[in-house]
Amino acid sequence: MTPEGVKDNDDLVERLAQKSAEVNVLRRIALDINSTLDLDQIYDIVLRTMDKFFGFHHSIILLLEHVDRLRVVASHGYKDQALGGTVAVGTGVIGTVAKRRRLMRVNNLRSQRAYFATIRSQMEEAGRTGELGQIVPLPGLADADSQIAIPLVIKDRLIGVFSVESREPKPFSEHDETLISIVASQAASAIQNALLYRAAEERRKELAEAHEGLKQLNETLEDRVRARTKELEQANRDLRETQAQLVQSSKMASIGMLAAGVAHEINTPIGAIHSNADVERRAVDVIRGILQDPALVKKLGHQPRLDRAFKIFEDVNRITLEATERVTRIIQSLKSFARLDQAELELVDLHEGLESTLTLIGHLMKDRIKVIKNYGKLPKVQCYASQINQVFANVLANAVQAIEETGSITITTYQDGSYVLIQVADTGVGIRTEHLDRIFDPGFTTKGVRVGIGLGLSITYRVIENHHGSIHVQSEPGKGTIFTIRLPIAR
Amino acid sequence: MMDKAMLPDEIKPVMESGIPAIVVTCSADGIPNATIISRVYYVDKTHIALSFQFFNKTIRNVRENPQACVAVSDLAANIKWILDVQYDHSETEGPIFDEMDMQIEAIASATGMAGIFRLRAADIYCVKSFKKLSFTSASSRE
Amino acid sequence: MIPGKILAFLEDEGTVAVSGTRETNLIPHIHYVAGWEVESDKRTIRCYINQAYTDNLISSLEDNRQFCLTVTQVGSHETYQFKGDYVGSTEPNHDDLAAHQRIKTSFAKAVSQVFGFPEEMGLAYIPRPSLVVRFTVREIFLQTPGPGAGHRLFPPEEK
Numbered sequence: 001m002t003p004e005g006v007k008d009n010d011d012l013v014e015r016l017a018q019k020s021a022e023v024n025v026l027r028r029i030a031l032d033i034n035s036t037l038d039l040d041q042i043y044d045i046v047l048r049t050m051d052k053f054f055g056f057h058h059s060i061i062l063l064l065e066h067v068d069r070l071r072v073v074a075s076h077g078y079k080d081q082a083l084g085g086t087v088a089v090g091t092g093v094i095g096t097v098a099k100r101r102r103l104m105r106v107n108n109l110r111s112q113r114a115y116f117a118t119i120r121s122q123m124e125e126a127g128r129t130g131e132l133g134q135i136v137p138l139p140g141l142a143d144a145d146s147q148i149a150i151p152l153v154i155k156d157r158l159i160g161v162f163s164v165e166s167r168e169p170k171p172f173s174e175h176d177e178t179l180i181s182i183v184a185s186q187a188a189s190a191i192q193n194a195l196l197y198r199a200a201e202e203r204r205k206e207l208a209e210a211h212e213g214l215k216q217l218n219e220t221l222e223d224r225v226r227a228r229t230k231e232l233e234q235a236n237r238d239l240r241e242t243q244a245q246l247v248q249s250s251k252m253a254s255i256g257m258l259a260a261g262v263a264h265e266i267n268t269p270i271g272a273i274h275s276n277a278d279v280e281r282r283a284v285d286v287i288r289g290i291l292q293d294p295a296l297v298k299k300l301g302h303q304p305r306l307d308r309a310f311k312i313f314e315d316v317n318r319i320t321l322e323a324t325e326r327v328t329r330i331i332q333s334l335k336s337f338a339r340l341d342q343a344e345l346e347l348v349d350l351h352e353g354l355e356s357t358l359t360l361i362g363h364l365m366k367d368r369i370k371v372i373k374n375y376g377k378l379p380k381v382q383c384y385a386s387q388i389n390q391v392f393a394n395v396l397a398n399a400v401q402a403i404e405e406t407g408s409i410t411i412t413t414y415q416d417g418s419y420v421l422i423q424v425a426d427t428g429v430g431i432r433t434e435h436l437d438r439i440f441d442p443g444f445t446t447k448g449v450r451v452g453i454g455l456g457l458s459i460t461y462r463v464i465e466n467h468h469g470s471i472h473v474q475s476e477p478g479k480g481t482i483f484t485i486r487l488p489i490a491r
Numbered sequence: 492m493m494d495k496a497m498l499p500d501e502i503k504p505v506m507e508s509g510i511p512a513i514v515v516t517c518s519a520d521g522i523p524n525a526t527i528i529s530r531v532y533y534v535d536k537t538h539i540a541l542s543f544q545f546f547n548k549t550i551r552n553v554r555e556n557p558q559a560c561v562a563v564s565d566l567a568a569n570i571k572w573i574l575d576v577q578y579d580h581s582e583t584e585g586p587i588f589d590e591m592d593m594q595i596e597a598i599a600s601a602t603g604m605a606g607i608f609r610l611r612a613a614d615i616y617c618v619k620s621f622k623k624l625s626f627t628s629a630s631s632r633e
Numbered sequence: 634m635i636p637g638k639i640l641a642f643l644e645d646e647g648t649v650a651v652s653g654t655r656e657t658n659l660i661p662h663i664h665y666v667a668g669w670e671v672e673s674d675k676r677t678i679r680c681y682i683n684q685a686y687t688d689n690l691i692s693s694l695e696d697n698r699q700f701c702l703t704v705t706q707v708g709s710h711e712t713y714q715f716k717g718d719y720v721g722s723t724e725p726n727h728d729d730l731a732a733h734q735r736i737k738t739s740f741a742k743a744v745s746q747v748f749g750f751p752e753e754m755g756l757a758y759i760p761r762p763s764l765v766v767r768f769t770v771r772e773i774f775l776q777t778p779g780p781g782a783g784h785r786l787f788p789p790e791e792k
Contacts, residue, residue, distance in 0.1 A: 090600060096596050545783075556659050558658075
C-alpha cells in the first residue's frame with residue numbers, strides 16, 4: 001500500500017472510531033434521559049453531555065409557556081444563566097424557529113447583526129426612525145457568531161426550542177446540526193413525558209386535597225345544618241315578633257284614631273245631657289220654692305203625689321248627672337290611655353296610666369273582682385306613655401281572665417333605686433310550670449282561639465325590653481300569678 | 492442545452508460560513524456591476540440561489556442579461572471559489588425560499604427591523620462552471 | 634473628480650475591494666483586488682490584482698473598456714462602487730506595493746476584530762499584486778446597505 005493509501009486508511013479508521021463514539025454517546029443520552037421523569041435531571045443530562053462530548057459549550061432549553069412566548073427553563077455555559085428569561089415567538093433565531101417549527105443553522109451572526117445595524121443607522125439618519133421597531137434583548141450570548149436552534153415537537157405540537165450557540169469563528173456544520181437534531185428529538189419525548197407526569201402528579205395531589213376537603217366538609221355538614229336550622233328558627237321567631245308588633249302597632253294606631261273620633265263624638269252630646277240635667281235640677285228647685293209659699297200651701301193642702309214626683313225627679317236627675325260624669329271620666333281615660341297627643345318619650349305618671357287602664361277594663365271586673373291598690377311614692381318615669389299603658393292593659397286583662405269566679409287583683413308600686421317596680425298579683429288559676437318559659441313567646445296562648453291570639457304578653461315583653469326594663473312572672477297552679485315589671489326612671 | 496458543472500460538497504460549508512460573497516452582473520448595454528452580498532445559498536450540485544429583496548441593479552441586470560459571476564471565500568483555508576452562473580427562474584415558495592425567508596426574519600426581528608425586509612423571491616441560478624483558487628496549493632478548475 | 638469625502642474613504646477607511654469586467658458576449662467576471670490608490674488627478678484609480686484573478690481581465694478591458702470597482706469597509710459596511718473606463722495596465726511600483734501593504738494590514742485587523750480570525754489569515758487572504766489596472770471614474774454609486782443604496786453620488790442624480 002502506498003503512503004497515501006495508508007494515510008487514507010488511517011483517516012477512515014479514525015472517522016469510524018469517531019462515529020462509533022458519537023453513536024455510543026447518543027445512545028447513552030437516550031437511555032439516561034428516558035430513565036427519569038424529573039425535568040431538571042433531563043435538562044442537566046442533555047446540556048452537560050452536549051458540552052462534554054460534542055463541545056457545545058453554550059446551550060439553552062426553552063419551553064412554550066403561552067402560544068406567543070417561550071421561557072428559558074435550563075441553560076449551560078452562561079455567566080448569567082438567563083433562567084426565567086423569555087423570548088417572544090417570532091423574534092430572533094429562537095423565536096423564528098418556534099414560529100416556523102423548522103430547524104435553523106446560522107453562521108456569521110456578528111456580521112449579519114452589524115449589517116442590519118448599518119441599515120438601521122442609515123434609516124435613522126434618513127429620518128425614518130418611525131419605521132424601526134425596538135431592539136429586543138434576548139437570552140443567550142450577545143456576541144454569538146453561530147447558532148443552531150431546533151424546535152422540540154411532539155405529534156405536531158410545539159413544546160419548546162433547543163438552542164446551541166458559539167462565539168468561535170469556526171461555524172456550525174451540517175454534522176453538528178445532525179447531532180443536535182438527534183439529541184433534541186430524544187429530549188422532546190423525554191421532556192413531554194416528564195411534563196405529563198408532573199401534570200398527572202399535580203392533578204393527583206389536587207384530587208387528594210379535594211377528597212380530604214370533602215371528607216371534612218361532610219363531617220361538619222351536620223353541625224352546620226343544625227346551627228343553620230337554629231339560626232333560621234330564631235330568625236323566624238324574631239320575624240313573628242316583629243310581625244306581631246307591627247300588627248299591634250297598627251291596631252293601636254287604628255284604636256287610637258277610633259278612640260279620638262268616638263271621644264269627640266260622645267263628648268258633645270254628653271256635655272249637653274249633663275248641662276241639661278243641671279238646668280232641670282235648678283228648675284225643679286225653683287218650682288219647689290214656689291210651692292212652699294204659705295198662701296199656696298193653705299190653698300192646695302197636703303199633696304203626697306207631688307212630694308213623690310219631686311223625689312222621683314231628684315233621684316233620676318242625680319243618676320243622670322252621675323252617669324254623664326262617669327261617661328266623661330271614661331272618655332278621659334280612653335284619651336289618656338291612647339295618649340294620642342303624647343307620642344314621644346316623656347316623663348309620665350305611671351299611676352295615671354294604671355287608673356285609666358282600670359277605668360277602661362272596669363266592665364270586665366264588675367263586682368266579682370276586687371282591686372287592691374298599694375301605690376308607693378313614684379317619680380315620673382321617662383317612657384312612651386301609650387306603650388306602657390298597653391303593657392298595663394295586657395297584664396291586668398290577663399289577671400282578670402285568670403280569675404274564673406271571684407277573686408282579687410293587687411297592684412303594688414314602689415321605687416327601687418333608679419328603677420320603679422309595678423307588681424300585679426292575681427288570685428286566678430295560675431300558670432302551669434311547663435308553660436312559664438313560653439308565655440312571652442308570640443302566638444303562645446292558654447286561652448281558646450276565640451279569646452286571644454297570644455300576642456299580648458309577647459308585645460308586653462318587647463315594650464319593656466325597648467324601655468331597658470324587665471318583666472318577671474311567678475305563678476303556681478291554683479294559687480295565682482304575680483307579674484313584676486321593672487322600669488328605669490330615666491333611659 | 493446548457494452544460495452544468497457539478498459543485499463538490501466541500502463548497503457547501505463555504506457558502507454557509509457567512510463570509511460575504513461577490514456577485515458581478517452586466518446590463519444589456521454592457522456595463523458591469525459588482526456587489527457584495529451576505530450569502531449564497533446551495534440548492535443542489537448544479538444550482539445556487541440568491542435572495543431577491545430589493546429591486547436593485549443586480550436584479551435588473553440579470554433580468555436583462557442572465558449571465559452572472561459569483562465568488563465565495565473560505566477565509567480560514569484561504570480558498571476562493573468563482574462560479575459562472577446563469578439566472579434560471581425565481582421561486583416564491585419551497586424549501587430554499589423558506590430558508591432564506593427564515594434567516595432574514597430571524598435577524599431582522601431581533602434588530603427591530605421586522606417588516607422592513609421582505610423576501611420577494613429566491614432567484615435560482617444554474618452553475619455553468621467554477622474554479623477553486625487556493626493559495627496553499629495549485630488551483631483546480633472544472 | 635472624486636468627491637473629497639469619498640477620497641478620504643479610499644485613502645483611510647476602505648479595507649477590501651473587488652472588481653468586475655465583462656466579455657464581448659456580456660459574460661461578467663470577478664477579479665479580486667489587492668489594493669488601490671487614487672492618482673493625483675483625483676479621477677483615475679489604480680487597482681492592484683493578483684495573477685490568479687486575471688483570467689479574462691485584459692481581453693475584456695481591451696474589448697469594451699468597461700470596469701467596475703467596489704470598495705467596502707469591513708465592520709461598518711460602508712461601500713462605494715466606481716464605474717469607469719479602462720485607461721491601461723502596468724506592473725506595480727514601489728508606491729503601489731506600499732499601498733497594497735497598508736490596505737492588507739488594515740483588512741487583517743478588521744477581520745480579526747469582526748470575525749475573530751487571526752490577523753495572519755487576513756494577511757494571507759490578500760495576495761501580492763502582479764498587475765495594476767488603471768481606470769478613469771465615470772460614475773460613483775453608494776452601496777452602503779440602507780435606504781440610499783444604489784443612488785448615484787457622482788455625477789449627482791438629477792432631482
